[in-house]
Amino acid sequence: MCELLAMSANVPTDIVFSFTGLAERGGVTGPHVDGWGITFYEGKGNRTFKDAAPSCSSQVARLIKSYPIKSEVVISHIRQANRGAVRLENTHPFTRELWGRYWSYAHNGQLSNYQQPLHTKRYQRVGETDSEQAFCWLLESLVNKFGEQAPKDMIPVFEHIALLAAKIRRLGVFNMILSDGRYLMNFCSNNLCYITRRAPFGTAQLIDTDVVIDFHQETTPDDVVTIVATRPLTGNEHWQVLQPGEWKLFRLGELLCGGITAEAGLAQN
Amino acid sequence: MCELLAMSANVPTDIVFSFTGLAERGGVTGPHVDGWGITFYEGKGNRTFKDAAPSCSSQVARLIKSYPIKSEVVISHIRQANRGAVRLENTHPFTRELWGRYWSYAHNGQLSNYQQPLHTKRYQRVGETDSEQAFCWLLESLVNKFGEQAPKDMIPVFEHIALLAAKIRRLGVFNMILSDGRYLMNFCSNNLCYITRRAPFGTAQLIDTDVVIDFHQETTPDDVVTIVATRPLTGNEHWQVLQPGEWKLFRLGELLCGGITAEAGLAQN
Numbered sequence: 304m305c306e307l308l309a310m311s312a313n314v315p316t317d318i319v320f321s322f323t324g325l326a327e328r329g330g331v332t333g334p335h336v337d338g339w340g341i342t343f344y345e346g347k348g349n350r351t352f353k354d355a356a357p358s359c360s361s362q363v364a365r366l367i368k369s370y371p372i373k374s375e376v377v378i379s380h381i382r383q384a385n386r387g388a389v390r391l392e393n394t395h396p397f398t399r400e401l402w403g404r405y406w407s408y409a410h411n412g413q414l415s416n417y418q419q420p421l422h423t424k425r426y427q428r429v430g431e432t433d434s435e436q437a438f439c440w441l442l443e444s445l446v447n448k449f450g451e452q453a454p455k456d457m458i459p460v461f462e463h464i465a466l467l468a469a470k471i472r473r474l475g476v477f478n479m480i481l482s483d484g485r486y487l488m489n490f491c492s493n494n495l496c497y498i499t500r501r502a503p504f505g506t507a508q509l510i511d512t513d514v515v516i517d518f519h520q521e522t523t524p525d526d527v528v529t530i531v532a533t534r535p536l537t538g539n540e541h542w543q544v545l546q547p548g549e550w551k552l553f554r555l556g557e558l559l560c561g562g563i564t565a566e567a568g569l570a571q572n
Numbered sequence: 573m574c575e576l577l578a579m580s581a582n583v584p585t586d587i588v589f590s591f592t593g594l595a596e597r598g599g600v601t602g603p604h605v606d607g608w609g610i611t612f613y614e615g616k617g618n619r620t621f622k623d624a625a626p627s628c629s630s631q632v633a634r635l636i637k638s639y640p641i642k643s644e645v646v647i648s649h650i651r652q653a654n655r656g657a658v659r660l661e662n663t664h665p666f667t668r669e670l671w672g673r674y675w676s677y678a679h680n681g682q683l684s685n686y687q688q689p690l691h692t693k694r695y696q697r698v699g700e701t702d703s704e705q706a707f708c709w710l711l712e713s714l715v716n717k718f719g720e721q722a723p724k725d726m727i728p729v730f731e732h733i734a735l736l737a738a739k740i741r742r743l744g745v746f747n748m749i750l751s752d753g754r755y756l757m758n759f760c761s762n763n764l765c766y767i768t769r770r771a772p773f774g775t776a777q778l779i780d781t782d783v784v785i786d787f788h789q790e791t792t793p794d795d796v797v798t799i800v801a802t803r804p805l806t807g808n809e810h811w812q813v814l815q816p817g818e819w820k821l822f823r824l825g826e827l828l829c830g831g832i833t834a835e836a837g838l839a840q841n
Binding site for chain 2: 345346347348349350351352353354355362363366370390392393394398399400402403404405424425426427428429430451
């Protein structure tokens with residue numbers, strides 16, 4: 304399995320505190336030693352730092368922990384391989400362009416018998432993971448449903464992704480985080496939670512390493528920051544736990560909408 | 573304008589020496605201060621480090637200069653903006669997936685009146701540059717010509733890219749480097765050169781900063797490494813200068829084929 308981390312914020316915000324906690328799970332407090340990656344959106348552009356080395360000892364992860372890249376949307380993943388060898392091409396997040404935006408995605412879980420139902424033509428996976436195949440299938444399904452131009456209203460797009468995710472969930476465990484650089488969506492199969500921090504800000508203490516932050520010192524009163532994670536990263540705050548089949552859509556740190564999907568068949572999409 | 577750097581090698585090789593020379597041109601010995609990027613292929617996977625900050629002072633560039641990532645194909649670019657603001661989404665190299673491989677590309681030059689002749693549907697640019705639009709058009713043209721599956725023989729694909737590049741060149745200056753992770757292709761409009769290093773290896777001295785390397789200490793007798801650059805990076809070696817319209821295709825450090833294209837019309841592709 305793996306661990307997911309994502310952020311949506313209304314001002315460019317660095318994720319050093321949360322990533323420091325996550326990276327410990329890549330070999331110190333957790334067994335996720337088979338690579339890691341993090342995608343930062345800055346405007347429409349993004350950049351992904353990846354390493355097949357464990358996050359707890361990676362030189363690139365050290366850079367991320369010491370160099371505060373400020374971003375409104377971040378997606379990160381540390382990997383414990385199940386399907387696909389420990390190689391860079393199997394390391395999340397995965398990115399593809401759709402409708403003139405970079406879409407990035409990471410998955411926690413495992414799918415079975417997915418090749419035929421998740422077959423794609425236009426978006427093909429580069430590595431060997433079920434995760435990347437599911438991402439390609441999601442994007443190809445969006446093109447099939449909405450065409451070559453982005454709809455003006457993006458909410459129906461994410462509602463449709465929730466339906467598609469519910470179909471994928473029938474093939475196994477499918478916790479995922481996904482963004483086009485503006486919206487952050489998550490979908491829960493069995494393990495996903497989030498917290499939205501806003502004024503009055505307090506202090507937070509990481510569970511995985513002995514670090515405390517006083518957000519009051521680091522923020523302005525108007526800041527709104529949502530963090531999504533597989534398991535809570537801090538021990539002294541209340542994290543919202545998602546239900547199986549539940550999804551949430553965030554923008555600029557705020558919850559826009561969400562719902563709970565029923566398990567559904569894969570016959571049509 | 574900008575400066576290009578690429579490498580093709582028959583063993584995973586680090587590019588720290590050449591990148592150190594290039595990075596100096598991003599603010600010290602050259603005026604290319606509007607961002608930089610470098611893509612390393614490791615197997616089928618790749619990772620791109622990008623920064624909108626000048627390469628001479630970028631913290632991420634410092635990591636690249638101190639952390640030898642070994643790769644068989646590298647593509648790099650430092651930018652002096654002409655079309656498109658100084659933003660991450662306008663920073664080369666650009667990457668898209670085609671035929672289950674990541675294709676990466678960087679461009680030096682400037683195009684005019686390109687929107688209509690290089691219009692695309694399936695691959696859309698995310699930023700505002702002529703460079704990214706030309707890349708999207710190249711890939712879309714490959715799908716139109718060869719279909720959804722990669723041809724078994726890739727040489728005709730690169731011969732076709734050379735014809736397409738010659739068409740783009742009619743719109744302005746189009747020096748480019750491009751790779752699918754196995755092949756490295758370059759196309760010269762007015763400024764591109766390369767050098768192939770093999771045994772017996774000697775020493776090389778950077779032009780842009782006071783660094784000398786003894787490749788004999790760093791290599792084995794079977795190593796073959798080709799470096800492509802806008803202008804020679806070393807002062808004591810003989811670099812091959814490409815002619816206008818000339819292209820070369822490398823794999824595992826060795827020159828596979830090439831040719832000189834005539835300027836051609838854009839009416840059909």
